[in-house]
Amino acid sequence: MPPGSHSIDNLITDTSNRYGDLKNDSFKKLSESSDLNIGLAVGKRRRRSSNYQDIVNKNGIFSSASSTTTITIHPETKKVKLTSNTPEDIEAVIEYEEHFADSLDASSTTTTTASTKKLKRKHLKPPKIVLDPNYSKSLTIKDIRDLVIYSLDKNEKNRPVWCKVENRMNIEKVIVLQIPGVQPKDLRYKGTALKSFEELLNDKNKILKTSETFFDNDNTLTLSSKAPGNASFVFSAYSAFTNVPLTKQKQANLMKKLSKKTATLKDMLLDLDDMIELQYPIHPAIAGNSSELAARINDLNMQLPENNFWVQTYAKNDFKNYIPIAYALDxxxxxxxxxxxxxxxxxxxFDGVLIYDKLVRPKNEIIDYLTRFSGITEEMMQNADHSLEQVQEDLLNLFDSRDILIGHSLQSDFKVIKIRHPNIIDTAHIYEHVKGPPxxxxxxxxSSVFLGKEIQNDDIAGHDPSIDARTCVELVxxxxxxxxxxxxxxxxETIFKKLEDSSNVRSLIFNKFGPDESFADLNKESNLKCISFxxxxxxxxxxxxxxxxxSLFVGKLNSLESARYFTNKSTGSAGNSLKEEQxxxxxxxxxxxxxxNISKNTMIVLFSGSGDSRLYKKITAETNAIHIPEKRRLETLRRRDELKQAVEQARDSIVTIYIKK
Known part of the structure; x- marks a missing residue:
């Protein structure tokens, strides 16, 4: 067998047995090749290299002008493959391989040790926010959002334009809290309260040294910021923070993907995460084949108030090829x-034909018919001949648990009916608000935008549930x-989805009207947890x-805003001083x-999201109270300068960033 076809182990043994000691002349011949650049001690041609690129030619092989030997070294395993008919050359290659392997081991050990020490030293360094020296304007909500994304998504390459994040790999968690109602007097610099947020913009020392009593001065930045808005409006800071604009390329890719797919009713069904977030009553069938999840759902349902009065749909037969029927209700x-x-x-x-319509007698005395919304009057209720229990029985006879129920925010309807069903299409979910969640x-x-139909526009007659149900069918x-x-x-897309997709970040968000934590914990696999407080x-x-x-926590602390009456549309007074102080x-x-109580390397971001918005709210409330469009437009023009000043005051805000050492 030709030597070049042997494995390297056999080649060494075979060559040693056949040719004896290494021939120095052939070794020298190889080392003097113009293509050879390795660490060999041969005459004056001593060279030092540890890179694969330094020891091979452009084609990845060795070649000797005076021999027919071709040597190929794998860049990762460093194994040698050669093709040669000359025994002397083979012996030289064997000697080279042994020498090269020894030098690699020594070099690798030294490099690994140095790299390990460097990584350890870097890991011990705390993360730090370093303000860009060219910083000269108030931060936007986008700037704050970019910082949070850059800190948690370790693969994100676009750093915030206004700062540098040193040792960001060591940032473990980020807590973002909006605190509306903060005023300059709440911040202190060298024991003296600030008079305006603009002081933070004009004095760099105050940026680093202004703080609240609960933060360490030497690791805190307090910066001036601007709430989202324009000359006439102030927009939601929370919405601006939680919603991340998609690039045009991502938009195009998403549109292309969705437009290619043939839509089915199954594509629009709520999943378990959706039901938890929207606080739907949970039917055990949503658990699928997970007996553990079904058991947790049953346990939770048993703990609900008035559990004995609840019912749930069921499969009326065991047909495997059952074809679900779609209904809409309101x-x-x-x-x-x-x-x-x-x-x-x-x-x-699903054809829009009314198949069930009943007036229902409530168990308790009606104190407000809510006719403007419900369309129910006292005269109508005199003909009510059904109880809640009768309605439940009718629906259980009508619906199979495999059927699909369609409606707009059906969780409210299910709660008053006290019924659970697993397959739901919610038009308030499959159609999104232009401002994004929440x-x-x-x-x-x-109905107006997508169907060209005006509904619910009669304040006297109120809503007609059959029209609303039919509208939902048309939207689907x-x-x-x-x-x-x-x-x-x-x-x-939401910041939570972006971070989940890019770095598998698990988020906890607080919503006053969100589900209870025990309810939110039903799906332990979800990376997004929304709970009430x-x-x-x-x-x-x-x-x-x-x-x-x-790893990411997002919430809103409202007590300070409430104490200062920022939620009140009237200007009022500055609020009770004792209440504010408390x-x-x-x-x-x-x-x-x-x-x-947080661990080290945790970042806390506090932002007010707005300034004193009382005057802005007062002006907008007064102009919106004018129902005639032309008069409302003229009044808005008349108060334009006043509104502009109020908007500037409402948009003036701050952000404080703290990293625990």
Missing amino acids: CEMCLTQNGHELTRISVVN FKPALKKL TLKLIKGLQIGLNLNS KDDSDIIEKILKNLDDC AVKNLNSILKKLTD
Whole structure:
């Protein structure tokens, strides 16, 4: 067998046995080749190299002008493959391989040790925000959002334009809290309260040294910022932070993907995450084949108030080829002494034909018919001949658990009917608000924009549930015809989804009207957890409770805003000074508790999101109260300068960034 066809181990043995000691002449011949650049001690041609590129020619092989030997070295394994008919050359190659392997081992050990020490030293360094020396203007909500994304997404290459994040790989968690109602007097520089947020823009020392009592001065930045808006309006800072604009390329790719797919009803069904976030009653069938999840759902349902009065749909037969039927329903409620109760329900089939329509007697006395919305009057209720229990029985006879129920925000309807069903299409979910989450589109708006039909426009007669149900069917049909992309906001995605897709970041967000934590924990596999809260202290407690499970926390502390009456549309007074003082004290207390209990390398971002918005809210409320469009337009023009000044005041805000050492 020719030597070049042997494995390298056999080649060494075979060559040693056949040719004896190494021939120095042939070794020297190879080392003097113009293509050879290796660390060999031969005459004056001593060279040092540890790179594969330094020891091979452009073609990745050795070649000797005076021999027929061709040597190929694999760049990773460093194994030698040669083709030669000359025994002397083979012996030289063997000697070279042994020498090269030894030099690689020594070099690799030294490099690894040095790299390990360097990595350890870098890992020990705390992360730090270094302000760009050219910083000269107020931060935007986008600037804050970019910092959070850059800190958590270790693959993100676009760093914030206004700062440098040193050792960002060591940032483990980010807590973002909006605190509306903050005023300059809440911030201190060398013991003196600030008079305006602009001081932070004009004095770089104050940026580094202005702080609240719960933060360490030497690791805090307090910066001037601007709430989103224009000369006439102030936009939601929370929405601007949580929604990330998509690039044109991503928009085009998403549109192309959705437009190619043939839409089906199954594509529009809510999944478990959707039901949890939207607070739907959970049917055990949503668990699929997971008996553990089904058991948790049943346990949770058993703990609900008035559990004995709830019903759930079931499969009426065991046909494997059962074809689901689609229905749409809508309910109207009146206000009773026990809250909102069902007073009318309408069901239409997928052709829009009304198949069930009943007036329902509530158990408690009606104190407000809510006619403007419900369309229910006292005269109508005199003909109500169905109880809630009868409606439940009728629906269980009508619906199979495999059928599909369509409606707009059906969770409210299901709760008053006290019924659970697994297969749901919610038009408030498959159609999105132009501003993105957490906003939801109104059915009236969807009908006008996408169907060209005006509904719910009679304040005297109120809503007709059969019309609303039929409108939902038409909106679903439109998607089946034109594609799933219809009605979606393809301009942005949430920061939570972006970070989940890029870095598998698990997020916890707080929503006053969100689900209870025990309800949100049903799907333990989800990377997005949305829960309700009682007050500011409850938010802090739940952040600390979930520190080990999540990396991003986003919430809003409202107590300071409430104390200063920023939620009131009238200007009022500056608020009760004692109430304000207590609110600031409580805020300092809970934030100090947060900083005391978080782990090191955790970043906290506080932003007010707005300034004093009372005058802005007063002006907009007064102009919007004018129902005649032309008069409203003229009044807006008359107060344009006043509105502009109010907007500037409302947009003036701050952001404080703290990293625990």
